[in-house]
Structures are given as C-alpha cells and as structure tokens.
Amino acid sequence: MDRILIVDDDRSIRELLSMHLEERGFGVMSAATGAEGFRLAAEASPAAIVLDMRLPDASGIDLIPELKKRAAEAPVLMITAHHDMASTILAMKAGAFDYIHKPIDIQAFDVALDRALEVRRLSKGTDYLSVEGGGAFKMDDIVGSSPPMQQLFKDVGRVAASRATVLIQGESGTGKELIARVIHSYSAPQKPFIGIDCSAIVDTLLESELFGHEKGAFTGAVQTKPGKFELAEEGSIFLDEIGELSQNLQAKLLRVLQEREVERVGGVRRIPIRARILAATNRDLAEEMRTGRFREDLYQRLKVVTLRLPPLRERAKDIPLLVEHLLVKINQRLHKNLRRVPREVIEKLQRRPWPGNVRELENVLTRAAVLSQGDMLLQEHLVDQGGIPRSEARPLPSAVDGRVATLDEVERDHIVRVWTLAKGHKGKTCQMLGISRPTLERKLKKYGIAGEAD
Ligand SMILES: Nc1ncnc2c1ncn2[C@@H]1O[C@H](COP(=O)(O)OP(=O)(O)OP(=O)(O)O)[C@@H](O)[C@H]1O
Ligand SMILES: [Mg+2]
Known part of the structure; x- marks a missing residue:
C-alpha cells in the first residue's frame, strides 16, 4: 500500500484529503509544520508528498529539495492559491511535480496524484531506454537495425560509389529525402545537392527551373538564368515526387537522361550535364506506367538502381533506435531534456500502425517533448497526430x-x-x-x- 504524506497547517484540508485518500486505499500521514513534515518524510518513506505553499515555520517552496531528499525523491504536489502564480512557477522550478489550486477540486487532485505515482513507479524501474545526447549520432544520420534497413545501407554504400541514377521509392515520411542526402554525402560531398519538388511548381515554371532560360525567352525572363541541372555541377540533383511530373516534362526529362545535355528555355546552345540524378516518389511507378500515367522509357532510365524504403510498420524493430535518435534531435531543437523512455511506452509505439511513418513518429515525439515536464517520456504525452491518418481510420x-x-x-x-x-x-x-x-x-x-x- 502506498503512503501519502500531507504537509499543511490547515486542518480542514488535512482531514478532507486524509479521508479521501484512505477511501482510495492509501496510507496517510499528516503534518502541520515543515519540521514535522521532515521527520515523517524520513521515517515513513511516503510514495508522494502533498505540500502546502505556506506553512507557519517555512515557505513550502524552500522545503521541496530537502523533503524530496529525505523521502527518496518522492514526487511533491504543491497546494497553491489561485492568485499565487509567481510562487507556483518557483515551486515547479524548485522541483515540485505538479500543483493543485485551492479550493481543491478532488478530481483534479486524483489525476495529479495518479500521474505522480505513475512517474515514480516508472522512474524506480530500470526498464527504460536512455537517450544519450551528443556524440552518438550525427544530425543527418539515418538509423535502423532491422534487416531491411541493414540491407538498404549496404545498397546505399554500393550506389554511392557509382554515379548511377537512383530511384528511391517509399511511402510518405519513410526517409526518402534523407537517403538521397546520404547518397550524395557519400559520393560528392563537396559538390552541390540541388533538390526540386516536382509537385510544388506549375509545369511551365518547372521547365525553366530545371533547364534554365535565356533572357527574353518569355514574359518576365529579364535575365538569363541557369537551371537546376547546371547548378548541380558534378553534385546531385534530387527530383522529389517525380511521379507528379506532367507528360510534357516526362518527355523532356527523358531526353536529358538520354543525351546528358540540357537546353535552356529559349536557348539553342546545348549544355552538358554532369550531375548525378536521384529521384524519389511515394507512388508505385511500375503501376503508374501500366496505367499510362508514367512513360515506360523514362521509368526504365530512372530505375537503373531502385531503393525501396520499407514502411515503419514493417520494421518495428527500428523504433527504439529511432526514438533515441529523434529525441536527441528534438531535445536540441526545443531545449528539452527528455532522457528516458519506459520500455512499455516503447512497446506501445511499436504496436502503432504509423501511416505517416518516421515523420509521424517525429511529430508525435515533438508533441510529447512540448507537453512533458521532467526527463521521462510518458504514455499520456503520446497524443495522436490528429489530421489525416487517424481520422481516415475512424x-x-x-x-x-x-x-x-x-x-x-x-x-x-x-x-x-x-x-x-x-x-x-x-x-x-x-x-x-x-x-x-x-x-x-x-x-x-x-x-x-x-x-x-x-
Ligand atoms: N531511418 C531514419 N533515421 C533517422 N531519421 C529518419 C529516418 N527516416 C526518416 N527520418 C526522419 O523523418 C523525417 C521524414 O523523412 P524524409 O523527409 O526523408 O521522408 P520522405 O520519404 O521524403 O517523406 P515525403 O514522402 O513525405 O516527402 C525527416 O525528419 C527525417 O530526418
Ligand atoms: Mg520527401
């Protein structure tokens, strides 16, 4: 049976809470002063402490560190007055777990207490993943220990050594762009990596973006502008969402791939291209080809090497590593300090379907980091991403x-x-x-x- 220590000089609050807690099956001890509280904290090893902000012999805030020390780091719930915002903040900074306003709403009190006890239970266990900051990972590292990812890393190593065109396929959020960048950084790290999202620009503009234009080629072309293929030099050009390319541009791109030359819009000169081409899509291009949406000859040119990124649900084994990696990233970005993730929370994550794949996992963890207070990631912080994925299933x-x-x-x-x-x-x-x-x-x-x- 868990014991709860109440430290409050107000007798009615002590009685109200004692009665309620005993009804809930807790053992209760209460103290009216800080000194008495110290004694009980050391003797009775409470599982949690309920502490009033104002005591006759001390300020509750000042007692927090010593009380916790004596009670083996039991969580402290502060009882605060509504208007006392500044001290509430100080209390949290001094290490209080949570605070409850007066007059006490017993339901809110129960919620806070249960959370405190849950966190304590989890912290006492040793069964959690610990997140070590720094050193271990580089920022744009790609992680994965599952067999399909291990195989993928080997393939990446193999293609990085060549200049072959690579087609990267995978559902949205699986890490296609990341893989493209990794291939680039292993093959031509000093040269430019030029990305272009084929789905984000209208057709006519895309042509001049990709191939450039001569001055006066069309209204608004006041200056000659080199295209992305030229700008990529001996680096890589990343054609993202290539499945969205119009028939017209598919034909033009095919010619570029065949002849390794581009012609600026409105130009006559043929400019050789030396960049390596990386393309990505979340569509099934073979299927698009069968239905006539995508040119077969272009598809054949692109798929010289095809890398397939497996959806996250097929590699639950990667989740602990990904969580660790993503939390390091998120901690840095949000100045947070999430260091521990209980094993049972990891297991819950492993059972989710992740329609948005690694990006969705990253979003869920980012939300959790924003919501969390301590260094432990809790189940209750893992809210669904909202938006498309879940509502579709409802x-x-x-x-x-x-x-x-x-x-x-x-x-x-x-x-x-x-x-x-x-x-x-x-x-x-x-x-x-x-x-x-x-x-x-x-x-x-x-x-x-x-x-x-x-
Ligand atoms: N294996 C991995 N290891 C580490 N981080 C990953 C991994 N896979 C994906 N990520 C991260 O997940 C996020 C989504 O990855 P990325 O943008 O590469 O996906 P994508 O397949 O291009 O998605 P979309 O189809 O939506 O464009 C990025 O922040 C990326 O860093
Ligand atoms: Mg992408």
Missing part, C-alpha cells in the same frame, strides 16, 4: 438506416446527447456546446427536441 457516423449521416443528423444527435448529459439544464448544455442560449433554443426548435424551461 468509422463515419451513420444514420439508422445504415447510410452516412447528414450534418444535420450528426448535430441533432450530438445536441441530444449533451442535453441528456446535462440532465436537461439549458445553461450547462450551452456551456458544453460552446453556443449561446438563443442558438440553443433555435436548434432545439429546428430539430423538434422538446424543451422545458429550467
């Missing part, structure tokens, strides 16, 4: 007869539910729904929901 609300419900039906249903929850209290219903009284009245009437005055 079933659509359906009407009684099985078809998809209309917006009106969903609204009516929601209002009825909230109204029932509020036991027919209109004021509360408005509050929960975030609408005004007249709006609620109007909707009740519209949907024929019987309303009685409250």
Whole structure:
C-alpha cells in the first residue's frame, strides 16, 4: 500500500484529503509544520508528498529539495492559491511535480496524484531506454537495425560509389529525402545537392527551373538564368515526387537522361550535364506506367538502381533506435531534456500502425517533448497526430438506416446527447456546446427536441 504524506497547517484540508485518500486505499500521514513534515518524510518513506505553499515555520517552496531528499525523491504536489502564480512557477522550478489550486477540486487532485505515482513507479524501474545526447549520432544520420534497413545501407554504400541514377521509392515520411542526402554525402560531398519538388511548381515554371532560360525567352525572363541541372555541377540533383511530373516534362526529362545535355528555355546552345540524378516518389511507378500515367522509357532510365524504403510498420524493430535518435534531435531543437523512455511506452509505439511513418513518429515525439515536464517520456504525452491518418481510420457516423449521416443528423444527435448529459439544464448544455442560449433554443426548435424551461 502506498503512503501519502500531507504537509499543511490547515486542518480542514488535512482531514478532507486524509479521508479521501484512505477511501482510495492509501496510507496517510499528516503534518502541520515543515519540521514535522521532515521527520515523517524520513521515517515513513511516503510514495508522494502533498505540500502546502505556506506553512507557519517555512515557505513550502524552500522545503521541496530537502523533503524530496529525505523521502527518496518522492514526487511533491504543491497546494497553491489561485492568485499565487509567481510562487507556483518557483515551486515547479524548485522541483515540485505538479500543483493543485485551492479550493481543491478532488478530481483534479486524483489525476495529479495518479500521474505522480505513475512517474515514480516508472522512474524506480530500470526498464527504460536512455537517450544519450551528443556524440552518438550525427544530425543527418539515418538509423535502423532491422534487416531491411541493414540491407538498404549496404545498397546505399554500393550506389554511392557509382554515379548511377537512383530511384528511391517509399511511402510518405519513410526517409526518402534523407537517403538521397546520404547518397550524395557519400559520393560528392563537396559538390552541390540541388533538390526540386516536382509537385510544388506549375509545369511551365518547372521547365525553366530545371533547364534554365535565356533572357527574353518569355514574359518576365529579364535575365538569363541557369537551371537546376547546371547548378548541380558534378553534385546531385534530387527530383522529389517525380511521379507528379506532367507528360510534357516526362518527355523532356527523358531526353536529358538520354543525351546528358540540357537546353535552356529559349536557348539553342546545348549544355552538358554532369550531375548525378536521384529521384524519389511515394507512388508505385511500375503501376503508374501500366496505367499510362508514367512513360515506360523514362521509368526504365530512372530505375537503373531502385531503393525501396520499407514502411515503419514493417520494421518495428527500428523504433527504439529511432526514438533515441529523434529525441536527441528534438531535445536540441526545443531545449528539452527528455532522457528516458519506459520500455512499455516503447512497446506501445511499436504496436502503432504509423501511416505517416518516421515523420509521424517525429511529430508525435515533438508533441510529447512540448507537453512533458521532467526527463521521462510518458504514455499520456503520446497524443495522436490528429489530421489525416487517424481520422481516415475512424468509422463515419451513420444514420439508422445504415447510410452516412447528414450534418444535420450528426448535430441533432450530438445536441441530444449533451442535453441528456446535462440532465436537461439549458445553461450547462450551452456551456458544453460552446453556443449561446438563443442558438440553443433555435436548434432545439429546428430539430423538434422538446424543451422545458429550467
Ligand atoms: N531511418 C531514419 N533515421 C533517422 N531519421 C529518419 C529516418 N527516416 C526518416 N527520418 C526522419 O523523418 C523525417 C521524414 O523523412 P524524409 O523527409 O526523408 O521522408 P520522405 O520519404 O521524403 O517523406 P515525403 O514522402 O513525405 O516527402 C525527416 O525528419 C527525417 O530526418
Ligand atoms: Mg520527401
């Protein structure tokens, strides 16, 4: 049975909390002064300490470090007054785990206490992944210990030594750009790496971006401008989202690949290209080719070497390493200090489907870093990314007869539910729904929901 120590000079608070905690099955000790608190903290080894901000013989804040020391680093929950923002911040800085405002809302108190005990349980265990900053990884390193990634690294080593065109395929967020950069840095690190997103620019502009233009080639071409192929020199040109290329540009690119020469828009001179070509796509180009969306001859030219990045769900084994690597990156970026991830949290991450792959993992961890306070990553910090991936998986609300419900039906249903929850209290219903009284009245009437005055 966990024991909780309450240090508060207010007898009614001591009694209220003791009763509540005993009901919940905790052992409770209470002290009315700091001195008494010190004694109990050392003798009774509490699992958590509830500490008032103002005590007759000391300020609660000053007691935090010593109390924690005596109680083997038990978490401290501060009880603070609403207006006492400055001391609340000081308390957190002094090492309090959390704070609860007076008057005490018992539900909020339970939530804070349970979290404190959970963190303590996890910290006491040794079963966590520890994140070592610095040294271990370079910033743009690519990590992976799973067999498909190990194989991929070998392939990267092999192609880096050559100048062959490489096609990188993989779902979105799997690390295609990262791989392209790695290939480049192993083959021509001193030369430029020029990336271009084929899906982000309109066709006509893309042509002049890729191949350059002569002065006066079109309205607005006030100066001669070299294209990306020229700018890449003996480095690499990275054609991202190549599956989005129009038929027109596919034909032009094919010619470039065949002749290793480009012609600026409006120009006549043929300029030799020496850059190595790296292309990436999250589409299945073989399939695009069969349906006629992508030229077969271009596909054949591009896929001299094909690297396939496996989706994250097929390499759960990589997750611990990725979490470690990404947290080092995130800690630096956000000035955070997340150093420990309990094994059970890692296992939960390994069971997720990750439709957005490594990028989604990175986003989830970034969110967690923002939400977390200590050095431990907790389950509760791992909120879903929101947006596309999950909502796709959620079933659509359906009407009684099985078809998809209309917006009106969903609204009516929601209002009825909230109204029932509020036991027919209109004021509360408005509050929960975030609408005004007249709006609620109007909707009740519209949907024929019987309303009685409250
Ligand atoms: N194996 C890996 N090791 C370390 N970081 C990785 C790995 N794979 C991906 N990342 C990181 O995940 C993020 C997404 O990677 P990247 O942008 O290369 O994906 P992508 O396949 O190009 O995605 P998209 O198709 O959405 O453009 C980047 O921040 C990248 O650094
Ligand atoms: Mg990309």
